[in-house]
Amino acid sequence: MTALTSPVKIAGVTFGNVLMNGAYVGSKTLHDAKVLAASASGAVVIGSISVKPRKKNPGQNYWLHKENFFSLNSYGLPNGGLPYYKDTLSKIVDIAHKHDKPLVANVIGFSYAEFAQLVTMAEQSGADVVELNLGCPNVWDDGYQKRIISYHASLVADTLNRIKQQAVKVKIAVKISPLPPDILQEVARVIADSGIVHFVTATNSYPNATVTSGAQSSKASTNTELVGLAGRALKPISLGVVKQLRALLPKRIAIIGVGGISTSTDVHDYLAAGASAVQIATALKDDGLDVFEKILRRD
Numbered sequence: 001m002t003a004l005t006s007p008v009k010i011a012g013v014t015f016g017n018v019l020m021n022g023a024y025v026g027s028k029t030l031h032d033a034k035v036l037a038a039s040a041s042g043a044v045v046i047g048s049i050s051v052k053p054r055k056k057n058p059g060q061n062y063w064l065h066k067e068n069f070f071s072l073n074s075y076g077l078p079n080g081g082l083p084y085y086k087d088t089l090s091k092i093v094d095i096a097h098k099h100d101k102p103l104v105a106n107v108i109g110f111s112y113a114e115f116a117q118l119v120t121m122a123e124q125s126g127a128d129v130v131e132l133n134l135g136c137p138n139v140w141d142d143g144y145q146k147r148i149i150s151y152h153a154s155l156v157a158d159t160l161n162r163i164k165q166q167a168v169k170v171k172i173a174v175k176i177s178p179l180p181p182d183i184l185q186e187v188a189r190v191i192a193d194s195g196i197v198h199f200v201t202a203t204n205s206y207p208n209a210t211v212t213s214g215a216q217s218s219k220a221s222t223n224t225e226l227v228g229l230a231g232r233a234l235k236p237i238s239l240g241v242v243k244q245l246r247a248l249l250p251k252r253i254a255i256i257g258v259g260g261i262s263t264s265t266d267v268h269d270y271l272a273a274g275a276s277a278v279q280i281a282t283a284l285k286d287d288g289l290d291v292f293e294k295i296l297r298r299d
């Protein structure tokens, strides 16, 4: 089995080990960055970051199935936006680097120009990787869901072309949804053809699930919207996406696996499917930051 504890160089970026957090509710602030940097992870992911500051969606935002089969969330991208990150992201980068970890800035624009603006801000702040969140399911505007870019190969192409225009030097990662086969093939082709993508992160949560009776404290919910499904139930689906991507993408593009990881067996499953590193989100929220150490100890 591959050793999980050693530093790894992936697409030109050196990670402390193959584990990192996924962008989640605990990866937003300078304080979050300090906590993540001090953990046993191999990198720090911060975000998602939007141009405008955003508050969380009203009502309950997170549910865990009572037997831990899955998690559900609808946070709605709460973050401080450019007013917070334009000064703070460089401090966050310094904290990660002091712990010998690369900083991945996960960004989400609501237009191509916003994506470009966020990539520039992250690059100027010294981020090692900018992860474009093309799979956020939980942003609603006047009752209409914002389009999930990764479900449309043409929108993925337009986003990447816009970023390419500004000749960025920072490494680009693209985080996609759990896509069905035909769309995955088209999106993989667009990503490969763009020539600017170094990593594909697979996958974000499965969009537009709904809260079921097995989800803890769902009775207290005031949230009637649709929610993203993650956690253990997502693992076979994300793993399948990783496996397909490894066959579809050229070797120069590395894959970061995410979805239902809480043990070293989960990590090895993703590495065997073709991932070079993994992200953890649901298990971090539910079990805490010790999950990194627990996984590395069982290596």
Ligand code: RRO
Pocket: 048, 073, 074, 075, 076, 077, 078, 133, 135, 136, 137, 138, 204, 205, 228
């Ligand atoms: O904030 C959220 O509700 C959220 C985001 Br931005 C995302 O990309 N994926 C997700 O499951 N939730």
